[in-house]
Amino acid sequence: MPQPKTRWDIFCTVVDNYGDIGVTWRLARQLVAEHALTVRLWVDDLRAFERLCPELDIHLDTQWQQGVEVRHWPAEWPETDAADVVIAAFACQLPTRYMDAMAERQQRPLWLNLDYLSAEDWVVGCHRLPSVKYKSVQRYFFFPGFQPDTGGLLRERNLIEQRQAFQRDRASQRQFLQGLGIAPASDALLISLFAYENPGLASWLDVLAADVSPTHLLVPEGRIVGDVARWLEVESLKAGDLQIRGALTVQVVPFIHQDQYDRLLWCCDFNAVRGEDSFVRAQWAGRPMLWHIYQQDEDIHMDKLDAFLALYTRALSPAAADATSGFWRAWCSGQPVGQHWLAVREHWSQLQSHAEAWSLEQALQADLATALVHFYRNWL
Ligand code: TRH
Numbered sequence: 001m002p003q004p005k006t007r008w009d010i011f012c013t014v015v016d017n018y019g020d021i022g023v024t025w026r027l028a029r030q031l032v033a034e035h036a037l038t039v040r041l042w043v044d045d046l047r048a049f050e051r052l053c054p055e056l057d058i059h060l061d062t063q064w065q066q067g068v069e070v071r072h073w074p075a076e077w078p079e080t081d082a083a084d085v086v087i088a089a090f091a092c093q094l095p096t097r098y099m100d101a102m103a104e105r106q107q108r109p110l111w112l113n114l115d116y117l118s119a120e121d122w123v124v125g126c127h128r129l130p131s132v133k134y135k136s137v138q139r140y141f142f143f144p145g146f147q148p149d150t151g152g153l154l155r156e157r158n159l160i161e162q163r164q165a166f167q168r169d170r171a172s173q174r175q176f177l178q179g180l181g182i183a184p185a186s187d188a189l190l191i192s193l194f195a196y197e198n199p200g201l202a203s204w205l206d207v208l209a210a211d212v213s214p215t216h217l218l219v220p221e222g223r224i225v226g227d228v229a230r231w232l233e234v235e236s237l238k239a240g241d242l243q244i245r246g247a248l249t250v251q252v253v254p255f256i257h258q259d260q261y262d263r264l265l266w267c268c269d270f271n272a273v274r275g276e277d278s279f280v281r282a283q284w285a286g287r288p289m290l291w292h293i294y295q296q297d298e299d300i301h302m303d304k305l306d307a308f309l310a311l312y313t314r315a316l317s318p319a320a321a322d323a324t325s326g327f328w329r330a331w332c333s334g335q336p337v338g339q340h341w342l343a344v345r346e347h348w349s350q351l352q353s354h355a356e357a358w359s360l361e362q363a364l365q366a367d368l369a370t371a372l373v374h375f376y377r378n379w380l
Pocket of ligand 1: 015016017018022023052116194220255256257258259261274275276278279294
């Protein structure tokens with residue numbers, strides 16, 4: 001007799017931006033596609049989700065998207081049975097009536113708190129630890145991470161092989177970019193810029209514009225576009241707009257599907273990313289990168305930044321490590337970064353091979369979806 005499929009519920013509250021929904025949507029799809037699980041994704045804000053999945057009908061309470069049952073998480077919780085595995089993404093608070101349903105199940109569900117990504121050492125010690133209980137249902141911490149003994153990173157099956165094949169295939173890259181209306185000069189350095197507002201940006205653009213070699217900067221629609229427009233001294237910018245200043249071509253690109261965004265990162269020589277999910281995707285792209293970390297109170301994000309930098313730069317020469325750390329720290333503090341960019345450029349070939357090596361090293365770990373499935377199997 002075929003076993004009934006294990007049912008998973010993933011809960012996502014959209015705090016702001018796209019990282020919460022970006023991570024949970026990616027995870028839900030992977031659990032369905034690669035682990036043949038039945039997955040419901042409960043999301044409180046379908047409008048943010050629509051940006052990532054334009055096929056979504058934001059007026060529906062229930063709909064199917066790519067094999068995932070997408071449920072609107074309403075203020076008034078509907079009568080629902082609890083799943084076998086329950087994931088509260090980023091410590092979101094589950095509805096009390098749902099937790100009651102979990103406690104009423106004959107076979108208690110596995111309840112996991114999927115946390116934010118951090119390279120800090122304490123993560124290793126806390127990963128998989130029991131947390132609080134609700135009635136008789138135990139909750140566990142589950143931490144993604146970069147080190148062995150963490151939950152790893154979201155990575156779809158064969159992602160690295162697909163990425164490498166695409167990066168070897170210049171014609172496919174050209175065709176993909178053309179589909180987005182992007183036609184960089186053959187000698188231009190191609191950079192993508194996905195970031196929060198940043199007063200340090202102008203100094204970087206100054207240096208790129210004054211450079212002897214050309215740069216083509218792709219700016220997905222979003223929070224940093226205002227700073228770009230200010231530097232260009234134009235009133236506003238929209239997708240498709242292209243402006244040239246000295247050696248720098250600036251082009252605003254539309255917000256695209258996650259899979260397309262991956263390809264954009266794979267095409268670029270350098271990727272500036274932010275938050276959590278695009279940060280991971282830039283690592284899988286195997287290209288030098290810059291991270292705009294999500295700002296937290298009392299600057300605690302700077303500890304997270306330093307923890308990652310300590311790991312990421314470990315295999316670099318001291319000079320290349322200093323250049324990378326200087327650039328990232330300045331960027332995340334809103335300081336001028338022009339000189340830091342020039343310092344990074346001095347170590348370019350080392351940073352290129354390092355980015356590829358880092359991506360391959362990280363891919364040796366089990367991916368996050370597989371780690372979750374294993375944890376459930378072992379827990380049973
Ligand atoms: O949008 P973010 O700033 O999200 C942040 C972080 O997750 C942060 O840790 C969290 O606390 C905060 O939200 C609430 O950056 P992030 O994580 O990179 O998410 C962006 C998502 O958007 C990611 O899944 C990639 C996706 N994306 C596209 O699908 N298409 C695009 O064109 C672009 C630029 C991004």
